[in-house]
Amino acid sequence: MADTRLIQSRYRLLEQIGRGGMGEVWRARDESLGRQVAVKCLKPLGPQHDGAFTRVLRERFRREARVAASLQHRGVTVVHDFGEHEGVLYLVMELLDGHNLSQLLEENAQHPLPVDHVVDIAEQVADALGYTHRQGVVHRDLKPANIMRLSDGTVKICDFGIARLGHDISMTSRLTTTGLAMGTPHYMSPEQISGKEVDHRSDLYSLGCVLYEIATGVPPFDQEDAWAVLVGHRDTEPTPPRSHRAELPGFFDRVVLDLLAKAPEERPADAGDLRRRIVLGRTGEQPVPGPPALPHAGPGLLPARREAALPLWTRSMTAGHRATGSVRHAVEQDDPAAGLTGRWTTATATSPAPHSDSFVSLPTGPPAPDLLAALAGRHSAGIDLGRLGRWEEAGEVHRAVAAQRESVLGPDHPDTLASRYEVGFALSRTGRADEALREFVRVAEGRERALGADHPQTLAARQETAYTLGQLGRHAEAHQAYESVLAARRRAMGPDHPETLRCRHNLAFNLSRLGRTEESWRVAHEVAESRARLLGRMHPDTLATRYEVAYTLGRLGRWAEALETYQDVARARAVALGADHPDTFAARYEAGISLGRLGRDAEALELYRSLVADRTRSSGAFDPETLRARHGLGVNLGRTGRWEEALAEAREVCAIRARTLGPDHPDTVISCREIAVGLGWLGRWGEALVAYRQVAAARSRVLGPGHPQTLAARNDEAHCLERLGRSDEAAELHRAVAAHRAHNAALPS
Template identity: 35%
Template sequence: MPEQPIAGRYELVEELNSGGMGDVWRGYDAVLDRPVAVKVVRRQAVAGSPQLAEEFAKRFKREARITARIQHPGVPQVFDAVLDDAYERLFLVMELVDGLPLSAYIRPDHPLPVSWAVAVAAQVATVLSYAHEVPVIHRDLKPSNILVARDGTVKVLDFGIAAILRTDVTKLTATGSPIGTYQYMAPEQVRGGRTSPQTDLYALGCVLHELFSGRHLFNADSKYLVMYQHVNAAPTPLRLLRPDVPAALEELVLHLLLKSPEARPVDVQEVYERLRPFLPTPGGRPAPGESWPQGVPDPTGIFRQPYAPRARVGAGRPVPTTVDPHAALPAPVAVPELLREEIAEAYAHSDALLDEERFAQAAEVLSEIIEPAARALGTENRKVLELRTQRAAIRLLGGDYRAALPEFDALADAYARTGGPSSTQARACRAQAARCRGELGQVTDALAALRDVLHVVRAVGGDVSDEAVELRRDIGMLLLAQGQVPEAQLVLAPLHDDLCLVYGPLDDMSEEVAEALALIELDLDGPAA
């Protein structure tokens, strides 16, 4: 892999998976400070004569542009396409999706619920309808190219890759082997014939058959025998393998798997309409026996609650238990020397990235050490909590309030358990969580939390400690931003007096509060003169 950033901005951080056409890496965009996915097509797929390399470069750019035109949330957004100067490697830079491939959920001993499988297939059909309109044919649709995100949305990966690596151009397929994966290859692909949208429909039929049955459509000792079966053998009807599959779904799968492309459904819209009667209705609940293991994404959710707002931040968060101040604290665990060095290196690396304002990557560096540290020392070990606190602070600093909020909430609970609810760390994390809520528009909750923390701080350190004046400033500014001008003035005016007395009128916070009070005096919301 290149030691220098790709195109001067994309860094390869960690290999996520490896396939026949290339490797997928977790990457980092240094310009926009965000994680990305980078698809690196294998060297042997690209190398060739200068003439082939030139033709490949043209095709790569053309296909990347076409793929980027598929405007659908089920297709990871293409950010960039880079071909190196030697025409030996190509890099597709895409949206990084948090989820698992569909293949991770297919098991012969645990068939997927019908509604789960139908919801996945319907989402894939929707994506294909947008792609075929461009027109883009996938040519390599399979479970490992279908990703189920944690919120249940389905993403179809690797559009355009098969087209880029066509047999007449690349060394990878110079032997004449057809592009595709043999377990999902339509008869016309096996024969090396023309592909069409119906080619993708056949692959979708293979995927649906596998979702319902837990096994490949055809199985044999060699891939060539499987390819022969795709051309000549009749598929086993699903209800012989799984009697609870509705007859109409069995008919749809058999229709998708017809040998002649013209005999298959006319288009993917027809497929969706035939799936629709088996999709959950808006507001509906899972039928008995249609549940799935805890932690498995729910692809039916977008049908049960279409266009629903995203879940409230912190919704479902467990209520912290009451802390017994007399309870014995866990005994400290000695930090192994090697782990101590790795933690120090992580802090140093993260700090260096912070100096460059690379907030997302700085937080990721700490994430990589937090998990092994928690396994070795315990999740509420002081060193682990400090690492998590620094990561949350970086996310807050970088403006990622949605990610920082649950971390600060969890840290406040952990510090309350280990050091007491009024400990400095617990107070600080509760205040930071409140600031995140304020940035996310949850002003009522933010104000209530800040006032609660201020009440504790006043009892511990008075009204003009650094912690107290920051809380008073935040409360006043939130009130002002909400248009509660009289309430804001009642907070900010005495705060300004205290700041001038203790820190002087030229202190940064003194000047900030003075400016806010000057705005209040202008009465910009009052009637025009």
């Protein structure tokens, strides 16, 4: 801008009130008319953009500005003027006194907005969209940051910056084929994602995403990985909003789910129809008939319902900026995908500038957009590797991305911390809990500095810290951490938010490991009931908590109830997840344990036979879980008196475990003990003594000579000596065990 800060000798820039990757927004004074306005200025294009790119952007800007200026409705931001000054494109708009929906959610500490506000916003936006659609204008980037609620309650749609005249197909095609994708992933329609032509019903879908988020606090597909978000829009049915927030009216739940229909023809016919449904649901009265429905696009323009794969342009997208969670990138990608919207908002002179892209926090200036996009793609690739169970590779990818993000964005930037979080996750899943704990503590501290102590992402890192403490056996510390996170989640999200319930589930698990079994059962039972009410009885999270309920019932000796619960969970998981899902198998395995505890050994034996066959078919003969099932089979062969078969099974499983897991692995040692048990039952006490001594030696190496499991093995060894008539050796071993136990009892707890 010129030093005079005067544009075209008319608009005097007074104060910057917004900033984004595409430019700035200023409060300004129109010297000709003596009124205050907002002036949006595109950032000058650098030498990295070629002439063709610049021409496309300028053509798009002028076209969109004319369209925006033609709109005259109380629910649409007024555009007064546009032009170019000293190579900078600018747009002059009315100055609004209010906040966008993204800001309202953030100021509300990520709580959803009041129900009456949500319904009022829905009705006003539907009215405004009804007008713009009748003018043939489709917004194409409707999201919380583009909807303003003024101080008097008026709602306005802002930034028709990527709008297109609906009938002007040729220009739309030409501009979109340059590869400049449009829209924000959390709010994009399936047809928009698939790269098909869109009509007004795409805006209705985006509005459904916005309403879902302001009503529940989370978008309908709430993943950090852009690819997962896009696939969710395309393939996954959304959870009903009332599952997150029971007080939402039933009509609103139905309206939002209809807006989120995958096929455009299954959504409301137009925004006028939508508004009539909202008014009817809100008042119970028959609304005044609105204008006739817009004609749908012809068959040749309807988007395909499903695509075999997402288009290539989506692969470089980051997850964007949902209204809650506020993952703040240091700079928006300088990409016309953002149109004129970017992260801009308008505000009054007395309002704080929005939390935009924090250029000043960068260590060495804004990084290249191509670099940020490449790092985002590698981050997503690392997540995909983790989903495939390739945790070592995932960890290497995330470590490399974290180091590079730290160098260009800084150590406390949310993207850097997101990579660090994934590093911790990979370490946790590869058994390196000590390293994972350090990583999660580092992430939690960084997020607290950058985002605040009660921010959902800070709490997520603190919750993983608690989980890792539990992995390390530090259950008392884990309990304190879970209690702290739970209090913050209740305060910020409410008692029935899914993340609050997830924290309570983890707390119940940890209580059982502390030996506080009755408390653990009570908490798990309450969480299971809450999850069933909010998510449904067949939801995987509900079933996970019911599994924990069954575990605590077993610890309390209530084996009949535990068996019934495990069997219910196994049946439900077979339906919800599939018969061969690992979680289904796990519930069947625990049902076998319960049958054994109840003395129903023949039934347990048959269950384990079928489980071994299914595990072998699904995962292979040498999979650790297949071997676990075979171990259970061997135990129950012994319980039914078939000791020769039991011993053969134990020997084979032990040999495989020693080769694949190592001779001192706990599973290998358990199998070795089962060999000793079988030998004892067959009266082969000399061989049993050798096996028990192998067990005691392995446990002493791994756990220490005074560990309770090592001492139990020494007791077994003494019992063998007695059976062999070697009473003096047995008595000496018993004395040594007793001394160790006395020493352990004297230690401070």
